[in-house]
Amino acid sequence: MSQYxxxxxxxxxxxxxxxxxxxxxxxxxxxxxxxxxxxxxxxEADECxxxxxxxxxxxxxxxxxxxxxxxAVMIALSEGFVATVLVLAERAGIEVAWKSSDGATGxxxxxxxxxxxxxxxxxxxxxxxxxxxxxxxxxxxx
Numbered sequence: 001m002s003q004y005x006x007x008x009x010x011x012x013x014x015x016x017x018x019x020x021x022x023x024x025x026x027x028x029x030x031x032x033x034x035x036x037x038x039x040x041x042x043x044e045a046d047e048c049x050x051x052x053x054x055x056x057x058x059x060x061x062x063x064x065x066x067x068x069x070x071x072a073v074m075i076a077l078s079e080g081f082v083a084t085v086l087v088l089a090e091r092a093g094i095e096v097a098w099k100s101s102d103g104a105t106g107x108x109x110x111x112x113x114x115x116x117x118x119x120x121x122x123x124x125x126x127x128x129x130x131x132x133x134x135x136x137x138x139x140x141x142x
Contacts, residue, residue: 001046002017002046003047004048005088006049007049007055007092010091015141023081024048027040030078034058036057036058038055038058039053039055055088055092055094056089059085059094060097063098064097067122080136086129086130087133087137090133090137091142
């Protein structure tokens, strides 16, 4: 069995029930962490509608948080989810904010890791995350 993530008339993703269940639980977790709704509606009769406006705001906030995090464990825990969301955004034709408009989100000191890893080069960070989402895209049936 599988479920459908749709935006308008387009199916963005058709994962197995297990992958979908895990994804939706991570959506709820990141909504709580960001204090922002995702635009991803509830799963009803194996279909989930995605609101493009809400989803874009969520993707941009998620990417900003991921970009500003310097905590290696938090990066590792969230990277797969961020890459999955980026695949959906790409399929939806949503242009994401890869660069911060003000250079910071204010979260940099919220979770401190000692020793802190060096801040990544922003261009290299974006390139690596884009590559990860491209690789993941091959395994996400639509």
